[in-house]
Amino acid sequence: MGVDTVxxxxxxxxxxxxxxxxxSKTIRFVLVHHEEAAAFMAAAHAKATGRIGVCLATSGPGGIxxxxxxxxxxxxxxxxxxxxxxxxxxxxxxGYQQEVGLEHLYEDVAEYNLVVDNPxxxxxxxxxAIRTAYARRGVAHLTVPNDVQVADADADPYQHVAPATPPATSATRAYPIGIPREQDLRAAAEVLSAAERPAILAGAGSLHAREELLAVADLLGAPIVKTLPGKAAxxxxxxFAVGGIGLLGTKPGAELMDDCxxxxxxxxxxxxxxHLPAPDAVKVVQVDADPARIGARLPIKAGLVGDAKETLAALAPMLTRRDDRAHLEKYQKAMGxxxxxxxxxxxxxxxxxxxxxxxxxxxxxxxxDAVLTCDSGTIxxxxxxxxxxRGGREFYLSGNLATMAPGLPYANAVQHAFPKRxxxxxxxxxxFAMLMAEFLTAAQHGWPITVVVNNNNSLGQILWxxxxxxxxxxxxxxxKPEGNFAAWAEACGGFGRKVxxxxxxxxxxxxxxxxxGPALVDVDVDPNEPPLPGTIAYEQAKKFATAFLRGQPHKVAIATTLFKDKISQLG
Known part of the structure; x- marks a missing residue:
């Protein structure tokens, strides 16, 4: 099935x-220090390689x-x-020790979920299970009782009918969903070619379609705004780049959504x-591999169910080239x-x-060609x-779950998959404090990851x-006392610096x-630096001011930092 790491x-x-x-002669077991990290590493392995990630945990608390x-x-x-x-x-x-019905616990998370009763x-x-995980782009779960694990491989204690067997040649990857119907492509091309102020919103599903995405943007004269998981698109x-969308996005990106x-x-x-355009103000064309997601956010004029790379390649010859670049040039200046x-x-x-x-x-x-992994929060x-x-750089973080702590295990998994990057x-x-033992995991496996801790000694995103x-x-x-994570890195036999x-x-x-080898730089940064959105709505500013008036304990330091930011931009 193409699995080489658990x-x-x-x-x-x-x-x-x-x-x-x-x-096993073909599968490597990678020992971690916390099961949560094992699951993060499996997810990161899948994101970075396109191949299924596999994680393993014991019964009860391990599975939880x-x-x-x-x-x-x-x-x-x-x-x-x-x-x-x-x-x-x-x-x-x-009611045996550590007995937890993991198959019930996993009912929401798993696309395929089974207790194996018979070897x-x-x-x-x-x-x-593996083919389902690929086909539905999600989690498959198998829980195997101890007696089934140790039974002979061909044991069938119940003498049932012949059990299901895998196909003689099992596909290790799911095939891309392919190209939409020609009438759907032509309908989309008609809407896109008629645009006067087009915009492209590129997500994680387009990460493998860079050349095709840029070719379509060139034909349409369309600026491209990216979701954060799609940052490397x-x-x-x-x-054509106008940065990101949403609270972490850019001002030109926000303005484009209102203007297109x-x-x-x-x-x-x-x-x-x-953060998207008003439904009655814009015509929408959407391409997605999952038909259930077409039109889920905005009403659409044309929907294309297909792989982004193949769909864009098929769509491009049907588009009318737009020679007027005024709209694009407007956003190029704004991005400058x-x-x-x-x-x-x-x-x-x-x-x-x-x-x-x-x-x-x-x-x-x-x-x-560096890969950056990131936690959730102000970072x-x-x-x-x-x-x-630029170049072959990549970027990975927890997108929709936006959980804390995956940055370090993500880095471990990516380094394991690509040892020379x-x-x-x-x-x-x-x-970092949640799963810091995984730095020791990196040291024990010889992974030369570099960890940079943006240390504001706070939960910065929640503060703002x-x-x-x-x-x-x-x-x-x-x-107090503040943690010295550089000392931990050195204690693990790695490089550690406190700055x-x-x-x-x-x-x-x-x-x-x-x-x-594994290295860590622990950097004390300004804890009062606000992660301001690209554009600030009146209501946001009003509530920010209200917090000051109600007795924000660090308002002087925050105001000073905001003043320094403005001076830097004016200087």
Missing amino acids: FGLPGDGINGIMEGLRR HLLNGLYDAKLDHQPVLAITGSQETSVLGT AQLPGVVDI IPDDSE DVLFMVGTNFPYTK DWRSNMEALENKDRSPIAPQYLMGVIDDAATD ATWAARHWTI QVIAFVGDGG EQMVLGYPEHGVRFE TDAGELEAAIRGALAFD
Whole structure:
């Protein structure tokens, strides 16, 4: 089935499976320190390679720990197989130790979900589980009782009819859904060719369709705005790029959504409709591999069910080239201004260190084929705006689940899959602390990942969300002492540097990237730097002011930081 790696943590509920992995000549078992990390690594493996990710956990608490990472795979439509253990069939239902009905617990997360009752089932159901995960772009789950694990491979204690068997030649990948019907393509081409102010919204489903996406944008004279999971769809310095959408997006991207008369959605089911055009103000064409997602966000004029790459290639010859570039040039100028503003915020003279400067240093020092993994939170804002997609660079984060803590396990999985590429995890102190033992995992497996901790000693995103709701912050800043994650990295045998002075930052980052092994740079950044949206609505500003008037405890520091930001942009 094309599986070469299983991420997991052993336990007495999976000893039989572990023995099978020990005997295997083709599958490597990667030992982690927490089952949640194993599931994140399986999801990241699927995202980065396109091949199914596999994770393994013992019965009861082990299987429960997998869930957060499995929901990450489910919500980002990644094929993952989760294998869990169970007590012997003879004691199920008796309240045995660690007895948890994982097949019931997984009912929502799994597209395929089965307790294996008979060893004779295994060849068939493993094949079906993997093919289902590929076909439905989601999670498959098999839970295997202990006595089934240790039984003879051909045992059939019940003497049933011949069990299901896998096909003689089993497909290791699901085939792309293909090309839409010709009449649908022509209907879409008619709407797109008539656009006067077109816009393309590119999502994760278009990551493999860069050349086709750029070719269609050129024909239409259309600026391209990207969702965050789709950030690597086209280079950020492309003449068609206008950055991102939503709270983490750019001002030109937001303005384009309000200005366009035709929106072409390619490989995205972007959920935040308040950042999309008004339904009555725009004509929408959408291409998606899943017909259930066509028209789910906005009413459409034309829907194309198909693989983004193949669909765009088939659509392009039907489009009428638009020679008037005024609309595109308008957004090229706006993006030039936006980039200048972002570069101004990468100011090394600020103290405390500006997180924009930290991300800018990483961006300058990284190779053109580097992979950046990211946690959720304010760090996602800095990565969205200051990590430049160029060359073969890639970018991965928890998209729709937006959970904390995947950045480090993602980096481990990507480095395992691509040992010669530069892999960087950009994480916050809150998320890193949750699964920091996985840095030790990297050291033990010899993965040369680079971890950069954007350390504001707080849960920064929640802080600003509280203020935007009009509430003074509460319960979002950690007490003293602050963690020294660099010391942890050194204790694991890796490279560790603590940076509090901007003048020391570049040397520390470059030293970490050059280190032959896992490296970590723990950077104290300004905790009062707001991740402001590209455009600020009146209601947001009003509630932000209300939080100040109600007694925001750090209002002087926040106001000072905002003033420094504006001075940097004006300077």
